[in-house]
Amino acid sequence: MGNSYAGQLRTTRFEEVLHNSIEASLRSNTVVPRPVFSQLFLETEQPLAHDGRTENDDEDEEVGSESNSPPIPYQMKPPPEGCCTVNGFCQAAKDLRLSSVGSDPLDVPTGFMLVGVKSPSLPETLLVCAVDRRFLPDERGHNALLGFLGNCIGCGEKGFRYFTEFSNHINLKLSTQPKKQKHLKYHLCRNNQNVLVKGAPICWRGHDGRMRQMGSSLSEAHGTSDEQLANMALTHPPHTPGSYTAGSNVDPIGLPQIAVVPHSQTNGNHVVPSNALPPLNQSRPGRPSVKGSHANAGPPKKRHKGWSPESSSNSQSESTAKTPTSSSALSTIPVSSVLTNGARSETTALLSLLQGSSLTPLSPPGLSVTIPDQLLHTCRLRPVIFKGHGSLPQLTGNADEVLLSSLLQSCYLSSQTLPRVYQHYGPSPIQPLSAEMQILLTVYYLVQLGPDQVPLIEDLEQIFMRSWRESHLSEIRQYQQPQTPGSQGRHYGMETTSTLPGLPQHLSLPPQSQQPLTPSQLPWLAQLAASSCGEGVVVLGENIGSLAQGLQQMFGRLMEGRLENTNYVVIIVTAAGQETQSCVVVTGRHQCRALAESMFSPKEGLKEINHQLSTGVAQELIHYCNSQEDGDLDSLLDGATVDSSEPSPLSSSQESAEERCLKTTHSPKDTNSPKGSKDLPSPQERASSPKDTCSEYSVEWREVRPIQLAVARKLLSHVCAIADSSTQNLDLGSFDRVSFLILVPSSEVTFQQTVLHLWNSGVLQELGGSDQECVSQREAERYVVKLDQSAQARIDSLTQEAQSNSYTLYILVHDHAHWDIESASHSSPDSGLGLVDQLLNSCQVRDTPNILILHVTSFPFALQTQYTRISPYNEIHWPSAFSNDVDLYHEKTRYFGVSELLESTRSGSSLPLMRHDSSFESMASALEERFPKLHSAVIRTTVLIQQYCIALMAASGRVGSSHNLHKHTSVETLEIVQSLLTASQQCPAHHGHMVLLRIPSLALAAWAHRRLSRVRRQLGLEESFEIILGNPNQALNIGQSFTDQIKTWLKIQDADWVPQTYLELEALPCILILSGAEPLGESLPRSLKYCDLRVISYSYLQRTTLEQELGLAAYLVRAESRPPHNLGPGSDLLESDAEKLSSTDNEEEEGQENGESPLSCSQQLQSCPDSGPSDPFPTQSTTSPNVPKEGTVDPIQPPSHSQSQLQPQPQSFQNPQATIHQTHVQSHSPAPPIPQLQPPPQTPIQNQSLSQTNSQPYPQTLPQQQSLSQMAIPQTQSRLQHSKSTSSGSLSPRASSPNHTCSWARGVSRPPSVLLPRALYDIITASDSSGLPRCTSFLPHMSVAWASSFRPLLSKMMTCTEQSLYYRQWTVPRSYHMDSSNRTEGRSDNFHPRRLLLSGPPQVGKTGAYLHFLGILSRMLIRLMEVDIYDEEDIYNEKGEGVLYHPPKSSWPNPGIMKTMPFDYTIHDPKYDDISSVYCPGFTPSFEGHPARQEDVYLRRRTSRIKLSKYAAYNTYHHCEQCHQYLGFNPRYQMYESTLRAFTFTHLLLGEEIQLYFIIPKSKEHYFSFSQPGGQLESMRLPLASDWSPDCIKSPIFTPTTGRHEHGLFNLYHAMDGASHLHILVVKEYEMAVYKKYWPNHIMLVLPTVFNGAGIGAAHFLIKELSYHNLELERSRRLEGGGPTDDVWPFIILADDSCVMWNAVDLDAHNGSVEHAVSLKQILQHMEACPELAHYGLCGIRKWSSRGFTGNKLREPFSRGHLHDFLLLNVDRSQNVQYDQNRFTCHDVDFTLRLHSAGLLVCRFNSFSVMKKQIAIGGYRTFIIKTKTTDVPTSVGPSQYICAPDSKHLFLATPAQLLLEKYLQHTRQKLFPLSTKNYTHPVLSVDCYLNLGPEVTVCFVSSRPHSVNISTTGMLFSGLLLCFADSFVTPGFLKKFTFLKGATLCVISADRSSLRQTVGRLELEEEWRFRLSDEFQTANAKEDRPLFFLTGKHI
Secondary structure (H helix, E strand, O other), rough: OOOOOOOOOHHHHHHHHHHHHHHHHHHHOOOOOOOOOHHOOOOOOOOOOOOOOOOOOHHHOOOOOOOOOOOOOOOOOOOOOOOOOOOOEEEOOOEEHHHHOOOOOOOOOOEEEEEEEEEEOOEEEEEEEEEEEHHHOOOOOOOOOOOEEOOOOOOOOOOOOOHHHHHHOOOOOEEOOHHHHHHEEEEEEEEOOOOEEEEOOOOOOOHHHHHHHHHHHHHHHOOOOOOHHHOOOOOOOOOOOOOOOOOOOOOOOOOOOOOOOEEEEOOEEEOOOOHHHHOOOOOOOOOOOOOOOOOEEEEEEEEEEOOOOOOOOOOOOOOOOOOOOOOOOOOOOOOOOOOOOOHHHHOOOOHHOOOOOOOOOOOOOOOOOOOOOOOHHHHOOEEEEOOOOOOOOEEEEEEHHEEEEEEHHHHHHHHHHHHHHHHOOOOOOOOOHHHHHHHHHHHHHHHHHOOOOOHHHHHHHHHHHHHHHOOOOHHHHOOOOOOOOOHHHHOOOOOOOOOOOOOOOOOOOOOOOOOOOOOOOOOHHHHHHHHHHHHOOOEEOOOEEEEEEEEHHHHHHHHHHHOOOOOOOEEEEEOOOOEEEEEEEEEOHHHHHHHHHHOOOOHHHHHHHHOOOOOOOOOOHHHHHHOOOEEEEEHHHHHHOOOOEEOOOOOOOOEEHHHHHHHHHOOOOOOOOOOOOOOOOOOHHHHHHHHHHOOOOOOOOOOOOOOHHHHHHHHHHHHHHHHHHOOOOHHHHHHEEEEEEEEEOHHHHHHHHHHHHHHHHHHHHHHOHHHHOOOOOHHHHEOOOOOOOOHHHHHHHHHHHHHHHOEEEEEEEEEOOOOOOHHHOOOOOOHOHHHHHHHHHHHHHHHHHOOEEEEOOOOHHHHHHOOOOOOOHEEEEEEOOEEEEOOOOOOOOEEEEHHHHHHHHHHOOOOEEEEEEEHHHHHHHHHHHHHHOHHHHHHHHHHHHHHHHHHHHHHHHOOOOOOHHHHHHHHHHHHHHHHHHHOOOOOOOOOEEEEEEEEEOHHHHHHHHHHHHHHHHHHHOOOOOOEEEEOOOOOOOOOOOHHHHHHHHOOOOOOOOOEEEEEOOOOOOOEEOOOOOOOOOOOOOOOEEEOOOOOHHHHHHHOOHHHHHHHOEEEEEEEOOOOOOOOOOOOOOOOOOOOOEEEOOOOOHHHHOOOOOHHHHHHHEEEOOOOOOOOOOOOOOOOOOOOOOOOOOOOOOOOOOOOOOOOOOOOOOOOOOOOOOOOOOOOOOOOOOOOOOOOOOOOOEOOOOOOOOOOOOOOOOOOOOHHHHOOOOOOOOOOOOOOOOOOOOOOOOOOOOOOOOOHHHHHHOOOOOOEOOOHHHHHOOOOOOOOOOOOOOOOOOOOOOEEOOOOEEEOOOHHHHHHHHHHHHHHEOOOOOHHOOOOOOOOOOOOOEEEEEEEEOOOOOOHHHHHHHHHHHHHHHHHOOOOEEEEEEOOOOOOOOOOOOOOOOOOOOOHHHHOOOEOOOOOHHHHHHHOOOEOOOOOOOOOOOOOOOOOHHHHHHHHHEEEOOOOOEOOOOOOOOOHHHHOOOOOOOOOOOOOEEEEEEEEEEOOEEEEEEEEHHHHHHEEEEOOOOOOOOEOOOOOOOOOOOOOOOOOEEEEEEEOOOOOOEEOOOOOOOOOOEEEEEEOOOOHHHHHHHHHHOOEEEOOHHHHHHOHHHHHHHHHHHHHHHHHHHHHHHHHOOOOOOEEEEOOEEEEEOEEEEEEEEEEEOOOEEEEEEEHHHHHHHHHOOOOOHHHHHEEEEEEEEOOOOOOOOOOOEEEOOOOOOOEEEEOOOOOOOOOOOOOOOOHHHHHHHHHHOOOEEEEEEEEEEEEEEOOOOOOOOEEEEEEEOOOOOOOOOOHHHHOOOOOOOOOOOOOHHHHHHHHHHHHHHHHOOHHOOOOOOOOOOOOOOOOOOOOOOOEEOOOOOOOOOOOOOOOOEEEEEEOOOOOOOHHHHHHOOEEEEEEOOOOOOOHHHHHHHHHHOHHHOOOOEEEEEEEEEEOOHHHHOOOOOEEEOOO
């Protein structure tokens, strides 16, 4: 048991950690760096296996520790003589018993804890000892060093290093081997009387394992109560969204458990031990962590197993406390989000489960409370008991009438768990809130709640946090001291505001930091606080001995009716010698119902609703609602006055109701409706008639907006960023096309909507093949998949297709991505959930390199957790279209979403777009009290539909006016119905608007649909509007008449067409009943006017679900419009929400303040001015349903300070009807006939007071037919100054025009109005301390949990990115979240590399954005697969047909025939269209078509976009899988090593040794021979001519290159089709390193230093000479080996670095010769196989042109002429012809002419062509001419390239040869005036070709003996050019040629002396006249060796 090496460390490990710790402390601004020893001893915890043990448990478990094995026989050492051996005393005879020393002051050293030791001989008491806390475990059973260090508190002896020794000292007298795990049993702590008492058990791992098994069995037992489970583990079953677990690895059944640890006594201070704290994934507070936890460098030492503080809060302990006394416990569970939030049924199991339960060890025996009989019947409520501190007694009796919840207890426990950041240095002065303070704060919170408010756990949690922070402000600042404001961030710091949310200002908190709150003070302080709210909160604290007594007393009062006005009862037990206990009982009816329903998840709530409907429980409610005091509603409907002679307010003419009813045609749905006569045309007939068309109707939702294009580009840039990263997770260059699949939720409408968007976007046509593959919209469905059981096959087929088509990039678009995020392992197969996890997170999809996943959602919070799969760098957030009211994207629309809805609630005088309906709430509340057992959704839906039915009856005029129907509906509902019915009558095409009813329950929605349809039929309104049931599982079903109407509007000719999406219902008057647990991404038309959410319940209090419901009203408003500045009296105000008489926010309160009765106040109707200072939509209004219709209206007085009232005669409300919405026209235009209206009832109309800024009074009189809704409220310009981003631009000029007749056209510029339940409205409109709406602080999603209660609030200034980082730091997924299994597997993060997240507000246009992204991604891939190829026709082509020397299908040239073919001196390559033509007899060039070209040759030349073939050459940006090993970049291997090898040879021409360097990768050394392995490089191996292999190229390929290390096309893997080849890059010395970096697996030939400034001539010169020297060496090596010498392969390939593809001519094609792409391997093998190839000195191929070698014309397959760019050179035959090493330009023309003149055959294979890519970077043709004085390129004219010798001239830092060549090119007219455009008299150039400009012709002759030259007999030359004339040029040779008089001579030499020698040797002065001024030099300094030349004139 010894621990002698407990603290030893390996030296290297210690040094490493010490170094890391010092570095981290220097780099970071974090609060405190991790201590070194924490890193050494507390390594990352091993992942738990399925049995709950760590992987190393078995090897480290101590033998016999807490096991079932028999005890090891043990004999203790006999005590020393004379020592005390009395039980309970130490050997020094000092008392150790807890009962004896509990009151004594004990000296506890720092770092030690008091622990209770259990002695087998004293079972009734504990022995007290002090133990070093390092050797004790934390609450999770971890972090304990093996070994022991303890002190005896009796005699004071210290330093017991062995527990065996210590057990002897304290006289344990054991029969087994002493083990600390067996006998160190409890923490000891002091209670409020400062007496030492037994605390929580020490959580040894054996105990932990048993508790885990116990918790597992408890969760599976059927008879287990919530009380038992919560006391043990706060059980959260995995199938409920409200639970939290750390993941499947921690607990397969999702059972997190709480270690209950009391305040431990540490060094005399009442603090919590640091190892009892939960592990927060704590990063710098200013910067949230976006990575997973980092594993340290290695596991700790075997005996020092531990756990890292960085492990995130998934690694929870499963230990529990068995004693009910430890009430002030610390929880390791993050607090559940909202008291009324999400699924909470797991925490509120009905107490009926208690009965018959045998597992009741957690409540004290004998303490039970009997629930009274008939509790629910008597009190009409089901109380909710929130467990607080301590354990509740067992409840017996009628247990199903009481609900239990442990959420409050979880909040208490979580708020006592301090962040680990405060525990780094052991004992801390920062303490958590005491239990007493928590209880008092809870009372404060409950007191300030309104009578209808429901407590929210977030509010209470924040109160706890604020109180804690304020009480420890100085200490917290001390810990935060190192943080600068920049690093702290503006939103992650600890908040220190002085006010607590929801805490009344007059209730001051006790100064906790000065004097702690004692238990004796708590009851009377709590009662004092509760007294401020009357009977609302009752505190039972005095004379309460136990919770059981308090509960019994509470039940008694409840049954006696004494708690009728009490909402909360707080029971406090503060008995002496015990810990404080508490619980809260909710007794308010409204609160009990809300809390009970909030314990259901939305889906569980729907199940409960279905159960109530199916069992008939709701029938009594429906019957009650139908039975009004005026008679049964159904009987009223049956007797509806369809034959009434009253005029119908719905008709637009004076026809009677009877006539209108007879003219209606029946809907197909209502089969019982009578068929109307055919006198009245059907809606589609009316709309199609010419006079009844609406010119204002337009559908614009298919347009792609600028902001969508911007988002698509952002998506594309992120994809490119993935491809450009060094991780090589995506190789865009290897894909040639895009395919995609869009995954949508299982909603038929969403599916069809996505298909419609896809079809209209043009993406299918853009991706190619749509003409053949997708000829109809129906076939577009192949690209969209509903996430149901059929999706598995589609995903599997896509995966297989992706694996077989590696050149296709597959995009999986997961739309509405927040919908199904459940883990597949936690979802039942029949639930339909977990599919996303099963499909998208599968290994097949995840590991396929050509599948990219794009998640698209409006609510990304659930995908932004600590275990997210999406990198924060791969998130794309929808940008804001406006910044400071400036339109950034020039949008025609302006988004109006949730924030704008909230803004409208803060407007001063206009009616907000989001509001609640007080009348409806009153009716629903009354029925909720009457029917306590029914779910509120059933009641509210019934009330709502009843109101709609009554409003339809009232507005239709079919029911007699004697029935007082207005009492049974609300003003809001009546307004909605009237607006719906009248809107379509104002448009000649009968356009109307949509009313959305959100009823989540499918059963309730179906009932509502049947009910409304029946009422509509009985009222004869079938053709007025449609009623649509929006069932996500069914297709859209619309009546045929309405379908025909829509077809007419949309001009659809297809007879079978039916609308399949809500978008296609644009302008259709309808009521849409949208059902389903949540919206599934259905988009709504712009004609949506009302969004009725009054049925939404408390189950929706998470941020995602709440914002998802509000998102239904999101809207795009036209942004180009501006409101009018002055509304005159004649202005037409639209049917307005603002002017209707509504019962909103503070109606009751205002009425009571005015002294009116509630009844009169509820009937009083408030009129709101139409436009106000903050009204974002000022010119909108709706009709008031309750306006005087007497014919005249009393004059309206001018506004005053007091409230002006309209006081018509009181009259009963008999038949509320809406006025006809006629447009008010000016007096000069004829007004349509307005029917005489039936007088409506009159009620007091209350006008809001108008400010004194109104300059114009109301009109004194109104026309008879003008209703109040048509009154124009005068406005000055000052009242139209709007605020914030919603202020300007809401209406188009067209929409605000007075001449509008179409209600739809006016309405599209106004967002819909939203009606909410009062409770949700209050929550949404309230703000927290950061200024954000309170709903933003809610739990973001049911599937996640908060990582800590000590999190900061979201900040108002946060960007979307910062908000994402916030959730990534502070939320963790629950066990049933699909990301919970995404643990770190040895990496710093677990992000999927090819996963993107696009988030944006609802209805903003994300679908259009990602569809456009698919299009531009496809275009980009095509662009990546295309290159700009030079596409130029050969210049100087002969027009006539030539003679065919070879048969057209000849494979190889015949040397004999080739010799008979004339050599074509003309240069045809278009790149040389600006050089001098070479004289050729019989050919005359045109000088007109080729003007002097500028230097920017890349921009001037013609190119074509050509798609890369599979045989293309690539640059460094291409790295497909096949190329990895070829390029040396395979990440699985080390970077290829290479060696630098020197190679020296002597060249006679240079007269010196040339030393070159080869860089040879290890993998390429077999191409070379060495003197010995690793020795001196001897030669490059060459094959024999007789060798042949189908996969081998014999000729070495040399590619000279400069400046193109990235863009040069050196990757020939695909071009060679995998064939083995030797490729050598020829680079300059200064570029060696960068080329080696980019091409590590290529052989490099490094030119000598002297050639750093040389041109392409030098590179080709050295390549050729080196190759010939190597040929000689190889022949010698073969000779030494006894092989043949003449058979060594003598050919090399000289290739340009821009050759990208190669083509061959197919002469067998049906349409003549056709070129097709072939591999370079095929071309080279064909050329190398030429039978007599050795006869040729140089071979080459054509340059490709789109107008080249194609068509029916027969062409010569081989020709003799100039060759460029791609050459096959015979270094043996061309031994005596060298490239000119000094040349920069035209070196290949010069070399070919000299090669031909030497008698060597030059052959061009015309059946092959090479494509050259336009590369605008680098290359040998990019020359920079700059001065010596500056490195900056300057503008220097060609005339400055030369100067007189010895003159003072600006010298240039440019090679002399280049200056000379450029001078000769640009000064042709000055130098050779007679030669300009004079083809018949060319300039004679001897032994070299130099470019003298395009207007000068050069005649090349060779002075070599036996050379081949053209015949010059009879020719007169206009000039002579002698460049470095050698000895072969003699005076006799020159005298063969005749020159014109005045012809120009130019002699060029390397220096002045040789120049004079040349003139003298050639006797030039005899025929040429020279002047001193005709000698020049290039503008080089002497050290740069200028060239000299002399000019003269022929005599």
